[in-house]
Amino acid sequence: MATADRTRSFMKDVKRVIIKVGTAVVTRQDGRLALGRLGALCEQVKELNTLGYEVIMVTSGAVGVGRQRLKYRKLVNSSFADLQKPQMELDGKACAAVGQSGLMALYDMLFTQLDVSSSQLLVTDSDFENPNFRERLCETVESLLDLKVVPVFNENDAISTRKAPYEDSSGIFWDNDSLAGLLAIELKADLLVLLSDVDGLYSGPPSEPQSKLIHTYIKEKHHNEITFGDKSRVGRGGMTAKVKAAFVASNSGTPVVITSGFASQSIVRVLQGEKIGTLFHKDASSWEPSKDVSAREMAVSARECSRRLQNLSSDERKKILLDVADALEANEDLIRAENEADVVAAQDAGYEKSLVARLTLKPGKIPSLAKSIRTLANMEDPINQILKRTEVAEDLVLEKTSCPLGVLLIVFESRPDALVQIASLAIRSGNGLLLKGGKEAMRSNTILHKVITDALPDNIGKKLIGLVTSRDEIADLLKLDDVIDLVIPRGSNKLVSQIKASTKIPVLGHADGVCHVYVDKSADMDIAKRIVMDAKIDYPAACNAMETLLVHKDLIKSPGLDDILLSLKTEVAIYGGPIAHELLSIPKADSFHHEYSSLACTVEFVDDVQSAIDHIHLYGSGHTDCIITTDSKVAETFLRQVDSAAVFHNASTRFSDGARFGLGAEVGISTGRIHARGPVGVEGLLTTRWIMRGIGQVVNGDKDVAYTHKNLPLE
């Protein structure tokens, strides 16, 4: 089990939670109350109350309310002469005292609107010196919580005997952060949430890009790493005060999360176990540090390992693949046992049959995977190839060479064999890899990952291939655009669409495959029938299966077309566009942009090849489209103009596939236009580097160099 599970798994047992809302959260930059945030906060408290949590609040903000009131009061009391004088800044403590009742009235009003009862509890430092007070306070709070009333705490500034400045660590508490920490212990809270104006504790000032959010604070690891920025712009606390309070509370057994009071629903999300903010937990140091590896750290390690991998000779990389193949075969029994356990669990959990089928490593699968890895091992080394050589000037030679992309993230569903294929492709192409598989294949993926990485030599390092098993949501991985170079989703259209919609990392793949077959009036109708049937029926769920059959209008009611439709209808549900629906008396298709992925298709008539092309541009997905014709001029028009990744003449759309194209191992099929398009082989995992060798040439305003720009042979 990875730590992320462990570090936040206690959240499901949290019942009593203290929420501390600081001045920076409830106050705007201009000193006025941030009513929008305050309202949203009360809505969250209402939600937690409804969900059965016991919510206790510690709030600041009285200063903002009080300043407002005092200003008005001064104005009312002023003579005209007074108003001429420069206005003195109002004393913060006076403001706080005056504002207390106003703030509480505001909370009361907001909560009342939400059907929540709240109560005010004003305390001073000295109160806590009295043990009777502590006992009484606990009883009172218990009673309130039993009645589902939200206690709202604040320091009783109006009657506090202490003088400003408040920073005075000799007291029992000295600001609302330390009050919250104290209450967490006194009231035996299960969690203390300290709301901040930043997302949590960073390794440095949050505004600097190299500062990273710390998800789980570990004293040994982070104590010397953190540099604090300036204090918060408002309020007494700032991050230092929060961290201090977090230490106190978490050491006494109440875990603490520092998180943003600006982000939507942040408290609810923390309680749902989402890995936002910074967690302080007394056991964090004992959690195995190796288990707290973040996806970011995994990506950085994978890149380091990949640089060493790239630096090996081609034969050394080949040997690694052969070792991996041997290791898979040697561990076949172990792998199949783990896979069997996944399969049984999936069946017990009532998963769909098709998922269980994809999950299962059938007998013979491991040897066949090993065989394909050996084929890959023997293929020409794709990296460090010289793609272009140019003599730039005398004794100045430029080479364009192939090299790995860097770090790939593969998100795959069910199929554990995908892990093996992708890992071996990554090794062959010198890339680092992060794997994120479905939880239904957890045991299979874990053993496969272990067998493969155990076969990696020490001079490369096992971290070349990271298996992300934590509860890190895919969404978090997809944010790592600075350390991951390419995402390859292997799974449903929905998975691909979701990934594309939520990342800035380039995605190699296709969301949908709305492939067309256009039968021209000049078509050989036997060929047309054969191809239409194959394109739809050979594997209807494939992305390269036909979804729409376009037919030249001259073929309406022709015996050839009737024959095709008759054959189709025996196996396929057909739907018509507006014209076909009328003429063929078939049900109307809802939309032309529709991927059935099953034994169903749309049929429509078009005027000519140009209309077919326009239709494909309007409704297609740019995957694979095909024309059936004997007229080579019409064929060339179609081949030239259809702007899709693959365009075929008299051949089934089902040929659109890396293996059938002869690309060897297939990375995926891309409908994107950048980097790689259509079926993509290992070249989709490569980029280039420019290498130049000279003898001391300089540019010097381009005055000295005689550029020749001569192409040289590649050797």
Added chain:
Amino acid sequence: MATADRTRSFMKDVKRVIIKVGTAVVTRQDGRLALGRLGALCEQVKELNTLGYEVIMVTSGAVGVGRQRLKYRKLVNSSFADLQKPQMELDGKACAAVGQSGLMALYDMLFTQLDVSSSQLLVTDSDFENPNFRERLCETVESLLDLKVVPVFNENDAISTRKAPYEDSSGIFWDNDSLAGLLAIELKADLLVLLSDVDGLYSGPPSEPQSKLIHTYIKEKHHNEITFGDKSRVGRGGMTAKVKAAFVASNSGTPVVITSGFASQSIVRVLQGEKIGTLFHKDASSWEPSKDVSAREMAVSARECSRRLQNLSSDERKKILLDVADALEANEDLIRAENEADVVAAQDAGYEKSLVARLTLKPGKIPSLAKSIRTLANMEDPINQILKRTEVAEDLVLEKTSCPLGVLLIVFESRPDALVQIASLAIRSGNGLLLKGGKEAMRSNTILHKVITDALPDNIGKKLIGLVTSRDEIADLLKLDDVIDLVIPRGSNKLVSQIKASTKIPVLGHADGVCHVYVDKSADMDIAKRIVMDAKIDYPAACNAMETLLVHKDLIKSPGLDDILLSLKTEVAIYGGPIAHELLSIPKADSFHHEYSSLACTVEFVDDVQSAIDHIHLYGSGHTDCIITTDSKVAETFLRQVDSAAVFHNASTRFSDGARFGLGAEVGISTGRIHARGPVGVEGLLTTRWIMRGIGQVVNGDKDVAYTHKNLPLE
């Protein structure tokens, strides 16, 4: 002037604004008040009030407050037996009547916190039948606004004689939307803002992806296009009621914007002229429709034109470029006059000298641009090239061909010559183009765009190249990832960074160029001196200039190094890493990852070539790095391991440039690893298509086809 300027330019004259807040905005899904949104709304009203606007509100939401109160009342009045019975749903009208005072008290309290006075105005339909009432109402509102009090209107449900259902268009008003429309006219508002739970009026149901937000409603254009979805989930109005009210008010002269009440600061942004929401304006129909072309429409048109361009013969595309070159020369006087006007304006506005220099088209620039276009015209056609031919099986031939990417967006600053270069590259490579230039070069860009597009033949269409001149923010353009294939920023590092951070469209370029020169112990120190000086001094602001000089530790205090440092110091400010700072007594560098872009650089000592490589990986930007050495083994280690776009041996980093590399026209220099890397020529604007020609082959489970996968010559 483009329309966006015209359609929203009146905003700067708006003083009196009516804001209508519907039930869907102030109420949550569960029927309770959305206090967060309500608070944020009041904060916006405060801001507008401070900015001097006269704000009038029309609000719903009483039902939510009233239901809450009535529920409580019923509970208090209930006997135990009553509570056993199923609870009846409370009557909406009763709730509204009861809730009115509570809602107003809430507004009053929120506004009081913000230092704003508000007043309640309850009106009924029948009140408006009395002309005296209307007059009196106007006077009252004027007095309130003079005192900076915010009038808050609502229908006086409690005493209204009308019965539910309210939908009754015979009345003067029949819901709060129509009340707002009526008040806009009566109170002579300059703007009516109708807040909705969606972003504005869409061409169809907002949840469907093909529905597009309408920025400016034009009756002739949109009347038949729009299909309304279901009514809003709560409240009486829904979008139909809003549009009705918008028609009434805008026809009477008060422009109306329907915009989101959920989005942050939406009212303030509307008043700042930002193009959010849907504008209704009585003059909209007379605005030249061609001027209201959105960037999205421009991108779609550019793609259509590019498909036609791609379909021309190579000679035809060549002729277009020659025509463009001729047209530029023929219009040189006109172009220089417009450019002159931009330059004068920029000087008058006190722009920086360097900006004015970049803005200026110097004498001879136009002929030189024309010459480079003619060179481009004569280069080998980059598209429709066959890159690979494979015999997949007998009579089944697969070709990989080059083709245009599709639609490019170029964002450039100052330099009008960039427009010409990029436009000619786009034509040569068959791409569509959107150009977004700086406003300081507006006149130059407009004339250059006109001259170039006028030279395009009618069968292609002028819309191949769109000049985005509206006030559309770059941020809006960068959202069009479904219709734009590649963004190429031409300008400062800041521009590139900002663009990269804010779009999912692939970006070709580089944010920073922290280039290193490493001088090994085996270096020829004369070569080292020459290259170090050139790399830093030839053009210090260039991205390929040296920022960090790494030196092997054995060279410390050697005469060769002393000589280099002495020469450097005469022209360059040098800063040291921790070691060099100590040993050389030079100021300490703040960070190793720093691009000076000026006559300054960092110096540091490293242990050996491996330390140099590690340093470059840790602190570099992957742009261009160079080793100076006479030891070929050390050189190869460096060339092989440094993971940057360009890696040089004994040659100045300044050679890292498309022209010097012999790539012809340069698109940019990419530090990205996807698609293109390093200096990028026209191939960065290309993608590939797979074309397959068969004689009727089908896949049929791969049982029939004998795959040969034989490479064929490219012809």
